[in-house]
Amino acid sequence: MSRPTLKISPLQWLYCLTALFFTVKVWLLPNPSLDYPGVDIVQSIVLDSGVPNAVTGIIFRNRLYDTIFEVLVFTIAIMGVSYLMANEKPLGQVEQFSDQPSIVLARLGATITALVSIELAIRGHLSPGGGFAAGVAGGTAIGLVAITASTTWMEQLYQRWQIGTWEKVSVLVFIVLAGLTFGGWELAQGEFGALVSGGMIPILNALVAFKVALGSWAAILIFIRYRGLL
Template sequence: MAWIKVLSLILISLLFFLFLFQRGDYDVDFKNLGAVNNFVTEIYLRNRLYDTIFEVLVFSLAALGIFLFNYSIEKKEIILHESHIRMFLKFLSYFVILTSFYLAYFGHKTPGGGFSAGVAGGTGLLLYSLSTTINEFEYMFNRFKVKIIEKWILIVIYLISIVALFGSSYIAILNILIYLKVMFGTWIILYSFVKHRGII
């Protein structure tokens, strides 16, 4: 029966390429279908909002799992001694975090929105963690109450999503909240790895 599987794969591949190179003549003006100019944002923050909610939840569970897993590991402290590299990384981290906020603020006009901006913000936090000591990084983590704020942002995202079901549009606010949620979740993961495994 192996030939049936091979034939099925060949037929599926042929169908895929037929649909891939088929020209479509659409009479629909896609610009008028959504409340925002960006059709990608219209899909993932309005038409497929439930997917976005579950993706945020999965990311929260991943951050919590990593934090709990590393909690049982003995703490390590490894410091980057090259001062000029640390200075450059700190400057670069500020620039990346500022750029990530710009991406989140204008996320309804560009593809990706809050998720890509949150990943960029997490990258900025990674650069900052490489440029500082664990004591300073831990002080900032505790000072900003990152774990508590991250949970509250998740609750607010759910509440706004429920309100959005009744026809209201909060796309710009959802983008910024998803940005903060992903960035703070990344901060929890980084803090856990830096504290229990040394420098990344």
């Protein structure tokens, strides 16, 4: 019995040569290094943005164009969840946590993470944190409440306060303020290190936190409605 011969197509040879090329490049070529004698990059970013948190200064000033599209990508992702589940049949009954210790721990955790979210949103330009981290913390708080509370009550609350509308409004306001920043219109930076400082940065920070938390609320409700507790 003859053994089957292994045939490699020209396209596969191209893939192999490309992989070999990049492997040699990584191992042999030196890593590029920036050399700015006498210039402290972090210090220059801090002075330019007017906030001690240089990361926040980069996100909402130096790379604000990228941040706009990151917010839009998150918005599209939430819309995609709704589209993905559009043809699904909702579950007849969603089982929640019913034992008292789990309920107490989940709601205690929700309270703590909600407070952390507010802290990160308000002081994200002064200390480690920021809008995205604050939004994730807020979404976590909502998720912890959702696994112990009635899904119907959560949806009624979502509809009563028109959370979906507020989420979209926050995105539009963020884009408008970011556009004004691009156009050179900025608020006064204020006293360095003070809570009200950094010009437009704290407002953009809070808007991102607001949008991510509310978007997470929508996604959590949809997944629980159609998939139960994950």
